[in-house]
Amino acid sequence: DAGVTQSPTHLIKTRGQQVTLRCSPKSGHDTVSWYQQALGQGPQFIFQYYEEEERQRGNFPDRFSGHQFPNYSSELNVNALLLGDSALYLCASSLVGVGNTIYFGEGSWLTVV
Amino acid sequence: GQQVMQIPQYQHVQEGEDFTTYCNSSTTLSNIQWYKQRPGGHPVFLIQLVKSGEVKKQKRLTFQFGEAKKNSSLHITATQTTDVGTYFCPSRTQGGSEKLVFGKGTKLTVNP
Numbered sequence: 291d292a293g294v295t296q297s298p299t300h301l302i303k304t305r306g307q308q309v310t311l312r313c314s315p316k317s318g319h320d321t322v323s324w325y326q327q328a329l330g331q332g333p334q335f336i337f338q339y340y341e342e343e344e345r346q347r348g349n350f351p352d353r354f355s356g357h358q359f360p361n362y363s364s365e366l367n368v369n370a371l372l373l374g375d376s377a378l379y380l381c382a383s384s385l386v387g388v389g390n391t392i393y394f395g396e397g398s399w400l401t402v403v
Numbered sequence: 404g405q406q407v408m409q410i411p412q413y414q415h416v417q418e419g420e421d422f423t424t425y426c427n428s429s430t431t432l433s434n435i436q437w438y439k440q441r442p443g444g445h446p447v448f449l450i451q452l453v454k455s456g457e458v459k460k461q462k463r464l465t466f467q468f469g470e471a472k473k474n475s476s477l478h479i480t481a482t483q484t485t486d487v488g489t490y491f492c493p494s495r496t497q498g499g500s501e502k503l504v505f506g507k508g509t510k511l512t513v514n515p
Binding site for chain 1: 436
């Protein structure tokens with residue numbers, strides 16, 4: 291039973307470029323959330339997808355967008371990268387419903403230079 | 404969701420010493436979960452507490468949920484170097500689209 295898988299694990303981008311990060315949820319899960327974790331901080335909620343729609347969004351600009359596919363996998367896109375976007379991007383999956391456990395993937399380390 | 408305050412922010416112990424971290428909320432929580440993140444790693448789910456006064460153990464780790472469901476603690480007995488990491492107790496919004504609200508956690512270092 292595979293857990294939450296993310297790709298790529300590490301990447302380096304130049305300021306102004308665009309990046310796409312990918313996530314496959316844990317088997318049986320239908321809800322995917324994305325979090326950004328800067329160095330020394332706790333993860334911050336970006337947005338959540340369920341039934342291919344964005345259900346909730348955190349305090350992130352429109353440069354951050356996402357998508358969920360019919361197989362529940364998801365992508366996070368960030369346009370016009372800034373140096374401050376350098377962080378660990380975590381995908382979390384769960385089964386819809388109150389109190390269900392939320393599991394995190396190993397994350398994608400993004401460095402913007 | 405209301406952010407849960409966690410103390411201490413940093414804790415350094417000698418291997419074999421005990422360690423405790425505390426989470427406090429100004430509002431009643433429906434449940435609380437604990438995650439551990441190793442250096443360079445990702446948050447790993449440890450446990451979820453739901454009932455008032457609940458106590459759960461995982462080997463050397465003891466988790467408690469306060470009677471008023473406003474606080475929680477994680478106690479590690481006889482720490483080992485494998486316990487190194489940051490421990491988080493995120494709050495959880497309620498409703499159709501639950502999300503976790505993280506604080507900075509407690510960073511534990513263990514001197515061998």
